[in-house]
Amino acid sequence: MTDSRHPGPGAAESRPGGATRTPSAAEAGATGDATGSEAVEGLHLDVATPSEGVEVLTVGGELDMLTAPELRRDVLARIPAVTLVVLDLDGVRFLGTSGLAALIEIREQAHRSGVELRIACTELRVLRPLGIAGLHHLFDIHDDVETALQS
Numbered sequence: 001m002t003d004s005r006h007p008g009p010g011a012a013e014s015r016p017g018g019a020t021r022t023p024s025a026a027e028a029g030a031t032g033d034a035t036g037s038e039a040v041e042g043l044h045l046d047v048a049t050p051s052e053g054v055e056v057l058t059v060g061g062e063l064d065m066l067t068a069p070e071l072r073r074d075v076l077a078r079i080p081a082v083t084l085v086v087l088d089l090d091g092v093r094f095l096g097t098s099g100l101a102a103l104i105e106i107r108e109q110a111h112r113s114g115v116e117l118r119i120a121c122t123e124l125r126v127l128r129p130l131g132i133a134g135l136h137h138l139f140d141i142h143d144d145v146e147t148a149l150q151s
Helices: 068-081 097-113 124-132 145-150
Strands: 037-040 043-051 054-063 084-095 116-120 140-142
Touching: 043 068, 054 068, 054 097, 054 145, 068 084, 068 097, 084 097, 084 124, 084 145, 097 116, 097 124, 116 145, 140 145
Parallel strands: 054 084, 084 116, 116 140
Antiparallel strands: 037 043, 043 054
16 A cells, blocks of 8 residues: 555655656665765765775765664775775755764774764755764864865
């Protein structure tokens, strides 16, 4: 039995005024592609390797109690193979407490492993929760990926 209030993956959503919106592959629950992208419902992760031992992870979507465990798992799995991880969080639309906890755990594991973790972000929807929670001082935050890579 389907619930019309909660359409399944890939279903178009009705909007006020008769407009419809079809979810992206990430929102529909896609799991990856050949370009180094991974996605779970509500979260999208693109991975780039600008040089050996360096990975830039571009995060998009919502970082909440449903998606934070996936981000944590994916980033922690990469830490043993790198010396620097840059998390580009400008595409994050929402950062909840579970997302904050995931970022702290990622930071702690990176530190224990001798891996540098830098964040590239100028979005207040990410920076404000970090500041309100008093966590901004724990992270090396830069305005953009290029600055984070050069730091």
